[in-house]
Amino acid sequence: xxxxxxxxxxxxxxxxxxxxxxxxxxxxxxxxxxxxxxxxxxxxxxxxxxxxxxxxxxxxxxxxxxxxxxxxxxxxxxxxxxxxxxxxxxxxxxxxxxxxxxxxxxxxxxxxxxxxxxxxxxxxxxxxxxxxxxxxxxxxxxxxxxxxxxxxxxxxxxxxxxxxxxxxxxxxxxxxxxxxxxxxxxxxxxxxxxxxxxxxxxxxxxxxxxxxxxxxxxxxxxxxxxxxxxxxxxxxxxxxxxxxxxxxxxxxxxxxxxxxxxxxxxxxxxxxxxxxxxxxxxxxxxxxxxxxxxxxxxxxxxxxxxxxxxxxxxxxxxxxxxxxxxxxxxxxxxxxxxxxxxxxxxxxxxxxxxxxxxxxxxxxxxxxxxxxxxxxxxxxxxxxxxxxxxxxxxxxxxxxxxxxxxxxxxxxxxxxxxxxxxxxxxxxx
RNA sequence: GAGACCGUGGUGUAAUAGUAGCACAAAGACCUGUGGAGUCUUUAGUACGGAUGCAAGUUCCGUCGGCCUCCCCA
Numbered sequence: 001x002x003x004x005x006x007x008x009x010x011x012x013x014x015x016x017x018x019x020x021x022x023x024x025x026x027x028x029x030x031x032x033x034x035x036x037x038x039x040x041x042x043x044x045x046x047x048x049x050x051x052x053x054x055x056x057x058x059x060x061x062x063x064x065x066x067x068x069x070x071x072x073x074x075x076x077x078x079x080x081x082x083x084x085x086x087x088x089x090x091x092x093x094x095x096x097x098x099x100x101x102x103x104x105x106x107x108x109x110x111x112x113x114x115x116x117x118x119x120x121x122x123x124x125x126x127x128x129x130x131x132x133x134x135x136x137x138x139x140x141x142x143x144x145x146x147x148x149x150x151x152x153x154x155x156x157x158x159x160x161x162x163x164x165x166x167x168x169x170x171x172x173x174x175x176x177x178x179x180x181x182x183x184x185x186x187x188x189x190x191x192x193x194x195x196x197x198x199x200x201x202x203x204x205x206x207x208x209x210x211x212x213x214x215x216x217x218x219x220x221x222x223x224x225x226x227x228x229x230x231x232x233x234x235x236x237x238x239x240x241x242x243x244x245x246x247x248x249x250x251x252x253x254x255x256x257x258x259x260x261x262x263x264x265x266x267x268x269x270x271x272x273x274x275x276x277x278x279x280x281x282x283x284x285x286x287x288x289x290x291x292x293x294x295x296x297x298x299x300x301x302x303x304x305x306x307x308x309x310x311x312x313x314x315x316x317x318x319x320x321x322x323x324x325x326x327x328x329x330x331x332x333x334x335x336x337x338x339x340x341x342x343x344x345x346x347x348x349x350x351x352x353x354x355x356x357x358x359x360x361x362x363x364x365x366x367x368x369x370x371x372x373x374x375x376x377x378x379x380x381x382x383x384x385x386x387x388x389x390x391x392x393x394x395x396x397x398x399x400x401x402x403x404x405x406x407x408x409x410x411x412x413x414x415x416x417x418x419x420x421x422x423x424x425x426x427x428x429x
Numbered sequence: 430g431a432g433a434c435c436g437u438g439g440u441g442u443a444a445u446a447g448u449a450g451c452a453c454a455a456a457g458a459c460c461u462g463u464g465g466a467g468u469c470u471u472u473a474g475u476a477c478g479g480a481u482g483c484a485a486g487u488u489c490c491g492u493c494g495g496c497c498u499c500c501c502c503a
Contacts, residue, residue, distance in 0.1 A: 007476090007493090007494070008494095010493090010494070010495090061501090062500080062501050062502080063501080063502075066430075066501090067501085067502090084502095084503085113503080115501095115502080115503095117500095117501075117502080118430080118431090118499095118500090119495085119496085119497095120496075120497055120498070120499095121496080121497065121498090122503080123501095123502075123503080127503065128503090129503060130503095131503090196500085207501095212499090212500095260502090261501060261502055262502090271503095286503090287502070287503065288503075289503070290502075290503060311503095312503060313503070314502090314503030315503085316503080317503060318503095340463085342461055342462060342463095343461065343462095371460090371461055372460045372461065372462095373460080373461065373462050373463055373464095374460050374461095374462085374463065374464075375460075375464095376463090376464090377463055377464040377465095378464050378465080379464085380464070381464040381465055382464085382465085388463090388464080390462080390463075392461085392462055392463095393461080393462085394462085402462095402463090404463075404464090406464075406465095409463090409464085411463085
């Protein structure tokens with residue numbers, strides 16, 4: 001082979017068969033649990049009108065401002081590779097008049113998303129997300145149910161020590177007031193903030209809250225908190241969400257500094273992290289999942305005034321966490337039966353037999369192109385099958401077949417037409 | 430967008446500036462009647478471009494990638 005000329009674009013990756021096992025495991029888990037809780041699958045295009053995102057996510061957010069892949073089509077449309085999943089689904093909800101369907105309406109999705117960022121641990125330019133969205137219901141039970149479904153999924157994927165961080169960031173009634181309060185507080189302590197945060201005071205004071213700079217944290221720790229300034233509606237809503245979470249015994253932690261980077265959120269916001277009770281290797285906590293309520297989004301995108309709530313989980317991050325935790329490497333389930341053949345008549349009969357196995361829904365492997373029995377047994381051994389069927393010239397002529405137990409090396413000769421029922425029985429043991 | 434470190438066959442690793450080697454993996458043969466082993470053979474590499482120098486995997490510069498941090502987020 002000569003020099004490799006092409007390689008995957010920066011920050012993107014091929015999902016090779018060995019990696020695919022992890023995706024499949026996660027997919028199966030999210031699919032069955034989502035379905036159980038009444039979510040329906042939805043897929044939207046990989047690209048959308050760029051304005052869908054600039055309007056929904058916010059024109060001044062990093063995601064839209066710096067990280068979106070935008071291009072112009074031949075027809076002149078300005079499209080963007082989707083950087084997140086909520087806005088497109090809201091668009092679809094509006095476009096198809098789904099507010100005329102019985103509400104609430106619940107969706108789940110699983111697919112690739114794109115952000116032009118500098119890649120690093122658990123962060124890619126093409127990454128996969130699983131997400132849930134609920135439209136048309138403002139009851140706090142929805143917020144709690146959503147958190148519970150995500151929690152159940154992560155539990156199903158064997159996550160332990162999960163902590164849900166929650167906060168309420170208010171709505172259009174109370175947030176503007178709080179923003180003013182916060183920025184005037186911050187302004188009086190401007191000199192003790194990091195330079196970046198000093199700039200944020202004016203247009204996005206909320207972001208100062210989750211700055212990691214020690215100076216800012218100090219100032220923030222004495223700052224007024226949103227939860228103390230919620231309007232009555234938001235306050236009640238949040239209180240009920242917490243009550244429901246208590247009811248289902250989900251471990252949560254109030255984090256008054258939790259704000260999200262997307263503009264469309266209102267009221268409840270949440271993030272899931274895995275609590276690494278400070279092991280010797282002080283791993284940074286990685287956000288596995290994030291979401292919240294976005295009651296104003298549908299209207300903002302031109303629909304009716306429909307409340308909604310949702311969240312999304314980063315598949316690659318889940319996989320990293322699983323790999324950190326489990327030594328054993330996941331692999332796709334391999335067949336437990338191998339068919340070895342010898343001679344041209346046996347080859348022909350093998351083709352027929354394989355088809356019978358397929359119809360009987362039994363996974364069977366083979367290597368028809370190999371002639372040496374030794375080679376075939378070696379291959380079957382490497383695959384780790386339980387039984388190898390040997391169809392040689394003698395057997396092919398007399399209508400028999402050998403079943404070899406690979407563990408005990410014992411073998412028996414049976415009638416060819418009986419082999420499937422016999423194998424079925426054996427596999428059940 | 431800023432910064433740190435790194436880049437040798439498919440993988441893992443060697444090579445004071447002086448013959449790019451080893452192991453594993455893979456393919457084939459022994460082997461068309463019985464696997465886990467063996468023997469033999471084969472495949473395959475200094476990311477790319479430039480500079481210095483008799484000589485560069487090794488030094489220098491640039492590019493491209495990887496990885497990690499900041500930022501932000503899933």
